[in-house]
Amino acid sequence: MNRRIDINKLVRPVIKDLKSYKSARQEFVGSDRKMILLDANENPFETGLNRYPDPFQTELKNRLAAIKGVSSSSLFLANGSDELISLLMVAFCEPKEEEIMIVPPTFGMYQVSANLNGVHVVEVPLIDAFQLDVDRILARASDKTKMIFIPTPNNPTANRFPLSDLEHIAKNFPGLVIIDEAYAEFSPGETAIDWLDQYENIVVLQTFSKAQGLAGARVGMAFAKDEIIDVLNTIKAPYNLNVLSQQAVMDRLDQAGQVAQEVRLLIGYKQTLIKALEDLSFVKKIFPSDANFILIRVDDSSLRYNQLIQKGIVVRNPSKQISCENTLRITIGTEIENTALITALKAMDQ
Ligand SMILES: Cc1ncc(COP(=O)(O)O)c(C=O)c1O
Known part of the structure; x- marks a missing residue:
C-alpha cells in the first residue's frame, strides 16, 4: 500500500x-x-x-x-x-x-x-x-x-x-x-x-x-x-x-475470439518483418517490441522516410524526439501491406 x-x-x-x-x-x-x-x-x-x-x-x-x-x-x-x-x-x-x-x-x-x-x-x-x-x-x-x-x-x-x-x-x-x-x-x-x-x-x-x-x-x-x-x-x-x-x-x-486471432496474426507478421529488417544494410538497430509497431534506427531517417513516401508507404519519423535520432516507427499492417513494405525496403537497399 x-x-x-x-x-x-x-x-x-x-x-x-x-x-x-x-x-x-x-x-x-x-x-x-x-x-x-x-x-x-x-x-x-x-x-x-x-x-x-x-x-x-x-x-x-x-x-x-x-x-x-x-x-x-x-x-x-x-x-x-x-x-x-x-x-x-x-x-x-x-x-x-x-x-x-x-x-x-x-x-x-x-x-x-x-x-x-x-x-x-x-x-x-x-x-x-x-x-x-x-x-x-x-x-x-x-x-x-x-x-x-x-x-x-x-x-x-x-x-x-x-x-x-x-x-x-x-x-x-x-x-x-x-x-x-x-x-x-x-x-x-x-x-x-x-x-x-x-x-x-x-x-x-x-x-x-x-x-x-x-x-x-x-x-x-x-x-x-x-x-x-x-x-x-x-x-x-x-x-x-x-x-x-x-x-x-x-x-x-x-468478437473477442476474432480480436485475439488478429493479435496473434500481427505478432507473427511482426516476426516476419523483423527477420526482413535484419537483412537490410541501412537498418542499424531494431529495438525490442512488445507492441504492434517496431522502432528501428537507420542510416538516414529523412532519406529513408522520403524514399518510402515515394513508394506510397507512410511510416512515422520520430527522429526529433530525444534519443530517437535517425529512427523510424513502423506499424504492423496486413500481410499484403507488410510484403509491399519489405519489397520497398529491399529495393532501397540496392
Ligand atoms: C500510448 C498511447 N496512448 C493513447 C493513444 C491514443 O489512444 P486513443 O485513440 O484512444 O485516443 C495512443 C495512440 O497512438 C498511444 O500511442
Whole structure:
C-alpha cells in the first residue's frame, strides 16, 4: 500500500465545488418503468439515433467491468484516450501553477494536452535502452507535480517497462501515476488494473483504438479508484460517448475470439518483418517490441522516410524526439501491406 494520498487534496479547488450537468431522465436509466421522455427537446420520431445517449453508458460499462474484473464505478469511458488525458489535466492541474511529468521519448498527446490546458511539463528522459529513470523521477517530483504519464508498452520505443519500476513509482510518487496501456494486448503480462486495490493514486488507461480495431469509434477507458472516477464524471461533457460508438464497442466485445486471432496474426507478421529488417544494410538497430509497431534506427531517417513516401508507404519519423535520432516507427499492417513494405525496403537497399 502506498502512503495514503488524499485524492480530494489533488483535485483543483475550482473543480471540487462543481456541480455536474444532470439530465432529467438519468435516474430512470436501467429501471423497469417505461417512461415517456419529454425532457430533452429531442425529435420523438424514431431514427435509431433520435435520443441522446446514456450519459454514463451504464449498459456498456457494466459489460466492460465484468470483463475486466472491476466494479463499474471504477471505470470511466471517453472519446478516446485523448479525451481522458485532457480531462485528467483539467481535473488535477492548476493552469500556470502546476505540472505534469513525462518520460520522453513518449506519446506526444501528453505534451499537447498540457499545452492546451496551460499546464507545465517536466521531462525526465528514459535511460539505458529506453528504461525509466526511477530515481530521477522520484527526486524531481514535487507537490506541484500532479501527474506522471507512463505509456507501457511505450510509444514510440515499443518496449514495456518492468512492473517493479511501475510499482516503485506508484508507491512513492506524490501525485497520480497514469499508466497508459494502449498496446497492452500485444504482449502478455500483468495489467496495472490489478493494482487498483493496492495503489489509490494509479489511473490505468486502455483504448479500443489499437488491438480492438476501433480507432474510428474513439473509445478510451480509464480505471481508477471511485473518488477519481467521480471527479471525471463531474467534469465530462454530458454526452461524451455517442450511441454509434457505444454500439460499435458492444458489437466488438462479441468478437473477442476474432480480436485475439488478429493479435496473434500481427505478432507473427511482426516476426516476419523483423527477420526482413535484419537483412537490410541501412537498418542499424531494431529495438525490442512488445507492441504492434517496431522502432528501428537507420542510416538516414529523412532519406529513408522520403524514399518510402515515394513508394506510397507512410511510416512515422520520430527522429526529433530525444534519443530517437535517425529512427523510424513502423506499424504492423496486413500481410499484403507488410510484403509491399519489405519489397520497398529491399529495393532501397540496392
Ligand atoms: C500510448 C498511447 N496512448 C493513447 C493513444 C491514443 O489512444 P486513443 O485513440 O484512444 O485516443 C495512443 C495512440 O497512438 C498511444 O500511442
